[in-house]
Each structure stands twice: as structure tokens, then as C-alpha cells.
Amino acid sequence: MVNRMRATRSHRNNRRSHHALDAARMSACSKCGAPHQNHHICMTCGSYNGRTVLDLTAKATAKAKKIAAAKKK
Ligand SMILES: [Zn+2]
Structure with missing residues (x-):
């Protein structure tokens, strides 16, 4: 059986180029x-x-x- 709709590595990587996570947004307390x-x-x-x-x-x-209790043992 031949998979006619198989995505090439290039096609797959092009799709995944938008999947990157961005840095968490920080604000000052x-x-x-x-x-x-x-x-x-x-x-x-x-x-x-x-x-x-x-x-x-x-x-x-x-x-x-807790740390002090653990050290005692
Ligand atoms: Zn604070």
C-alpha cells in the first residue's frame, strides 16, 4: 500500500516551525x-x-x- 498523503520531512518541519514555546511573561511585584x-x-x-x-x-x-530532623538521623 502506498501512502499518497505522506508528508515529507521538509513538510513536517515546516508545520512544526510554529510550535516553539515563548518565554513566560513576568511582571514586577x-x-x-x-x-x-x-x-x-x-x-x-x-x-x-x-x-x-x-x-x-x-x-x-x-x-x-525538616532539614534539621533529617540531618539528626
Ligand atoms: Zn513580592
Whole structure:
């Protein structure tokens, strides 16, 4: 059986020339000025739309505690 509609490598690559991903759009945090992704929480200060949503200090202390416990073993 002959595949009459088979795309050549050139045809396939021409189609895929539009498939490249572009870089994530970043904006500056209104609270600390650090760059963060649009519609995402700022991972530097834990704020979204000007208000604090995530307590990053509590998260950091919990992580330090976990690491210290792992080192003890
Ligand atoms: Zn921030």
C-alpha cells in the first residue's frame, strides 16, 4: 500500500516551525518589586494583588526544621 498523503520531512518541519514555546511573561511585584509570573503569587514575599496570601517565613522555618530532623538521623 502506498501512502499518497505522506508528508515529507521538509513538510513536517515546516508545520512544526510554529510550535516553539515563548518565554513566560513576568511582571514586577507591587509589594517587593521582584519579578513574578502574571496571575501567579510572588514567591519572594508571598503576596498576590497587593495582599499577603502565603506566610513564607512560616514555610521557611518549617523547611529548616525538616532539614534539621533529617540531618539528626
Ligand atoms: Zn513580592
